[in-house]
Amino acid sequence: MSDHETEGGIDLFETAAEFNxxxxxxxxxxxxxVDERVIPIIADHFENGTFPSELIxxxxxxxxxxxxxxxxxxxxxxxxxxxxxVMQELERGDSSLRSFVTVQGTLSMYSIYSYGTEEQKKxxxxxxxxxxxxxxxxxxxxxxxxxxxxxVTTAREDSGAFVLNGSKMWITNGAIADVAIVWAKLDGExxxxxxxxxxxxxxxxxxxxxxxxxxxxxxxxxxxxxxIPLENRLPKAVGLKAxxxxxxxxxxxxxxxxxxxxxxxFETALEYAKGRTQFDRPIxxxxxxxxxxxxxxxxxxxxxxxCIRLAQLKxxxxxxxxxxxxAKRNNCMQALQIAxxxxxxxxxxxxxxxxxxxxxxxxxxxxVTYEGTHDIHTLAIGRExxxxxxxx
Ligand SMILES: Cc1cc2nc3c(=O)[nH]c(=O)nc-3n(C[C@H](O)[C@H](O)[C@H](O)COP(=O)(O)OP(=O)(O)OC[C@H]3O[C@@H](n4cnc5c(N)ncnc54)[C@H](O)[C@@H]3O)c2cc1C
Numbered sequence: 001m002s003d004h005e006t007e008g009g010i011d012l013f014e015t016a017a018e019f020n021x022x023x024x025x026x027x028x029x030x031x032x033x034v035d036e037r038v039i040p041i042i043a044d045h046f047e048n049g050t051f052p053s054e055l056i057x058x059x060x061x062x063x064x065x066x067x068x069x070x071x072x073x074x075x076x077x078x079x080x081x082x083x084x085x086v087m088q089e090l091e092r093g094d095s096s097l098r099s100f101v102t103v104q105g106t107l108s109m110y111s112i113y114s115y116g117t118e119e120q121k122k123x124x125x126x127x128x129x130x131x132x133x134x135x136x137x138x139x140x141x142x143x144x145x146x147x148x149x150x151x152v153t154t155a156r157e158d159s160g161a162f163v164l165n166g167s168k169m170w171i172t173n174g175a176i177a178d179v180a181i182v183w184a185k186l187d188g189e190x191x192x193x194x195x196x197x198x199x200x201x202x203x204x205x206x207x208x209x210x211x212x213x214x215x216x217x218x219x220x221x222x223x224x225x226x227x228i229p230l231e232n233r234l235p236k237a238v239g240l241k242a243x244x245x246x247x248x249x250x251x252x253x254x255x256x257x258x259x260x261x262x263x264x265x266f267e268t269a270l271e272y273a274k275g276r277t278q279f280d281r282p283i284x285x286x287x288x289x290x291x292x293x294x295x296x297x298x299x300x301x302x303x304x305x306x307c308i309r310l311a312q313l314k315x316x317x318x319x320x321x322x323x324x325x326x327a328k329r330n331n332c333m334q335a336l337q338i339a340x341x342x343x344x345x346x347x348x349x350x351x352x353x354x355x356x357x358x359x360x361x362x363x364x365x366x367x368v369t370y371e372g373t374h375d376i377h378t379l380a381i382g383r384e385x386x387x388x389x390x391x392x
Contacts, residue, residue, distance in 0.1 A: 026085060031092070034093035051100070066110075069110075088256045093264075095213060096213050114245070154185050172218055259331060266293075
């Protein structure tokens, strides 16, 4: 361990000094799991376009699904920083794994926890926490991504049921989910509905040909006169703001997660550059490469500092959506730039799956796009500082 590292990896401003013993223990436990169980297998899954399903029960056993929720619903009651560190360590392994945990534990479980009835919570949350059921969060449509208010999926009440029509696209875990949180317009207003696998009129297909997040399930959902019981509406999820509030929770975790991917790229490039000799000296000794390392280290440090403050604001209950937008936007784009720099440092080896860098780079192209694109978060920050909305 060199003097710019703590036991958790590069940390030039010693942000880990802010972590309590419990937070460090959780970080190290997830770190070990990723080192031992994820890193040895994830490149093959990426290459084959498969998700490492065998890890799902372990994630559940470790209490990582819905970890912020209270124990009565199967959660672990983690604070914001501990949760963020879990996300960071998972994404150090692969964005697909972190995405699975985000979709299951935050997008799906938080939707039910925040907007469901007590019966819905009791029915689904403990099962989702134990991974006895898989969830997904279906907002995006083929023609409506950044502008979900324009969605055309509808629900209407008919003889004691809701009838759903429409389609959703790019839905993580969509084709494997036992329960889909589906956002649809009822009388012109966006509302949340629980649609169970196997419901007549509901079809879920796996989306193929992805060059990013290859070790993740991504699905297309179709609703064709799909009848669901009236009690499957999330009664408190009225209006698009309900869906957006859940996305905000997920973006918090993503802001931490991508730091893990960036650290993995940085550390891989550093080890490589120290060992790779050209012109009779290690390439780490050339000024151009040192500039890259200085850039990468600076941006990782800034991202770590943003994360710490983000967690403090979340724990005090004062975190605003624009602050989450700023962190998500900055950290995702910087992680992507770091992956690109690391890839260059590795030369030809940078494009090989023998190293994690290109895999992270490809994954981060999704992470910079989903949960609000870089542009949309730019507009959200612009609205916050000018008081004028450029988009709505
Ligand atoms: C692998 C993967 C997994 C995903 N998982 C999920 C999931 O689980 N659930 C879910 O609901 N969705 C999911 N998504 C969808 C994701 O959230 C959307 O792709 C994202 O919101 C962007 O929507 P879009 O792709 O339709 O792009 P568009 O909205 O069509 O945007 C295209 C481009 O136009 C830009 N743009 C749009 N509006 C403006 C504007 N006002 N000003 C300036 N530029 C603008 C965008 O920034 C972007 O560059 C996933 C996507 C991927 C790739």
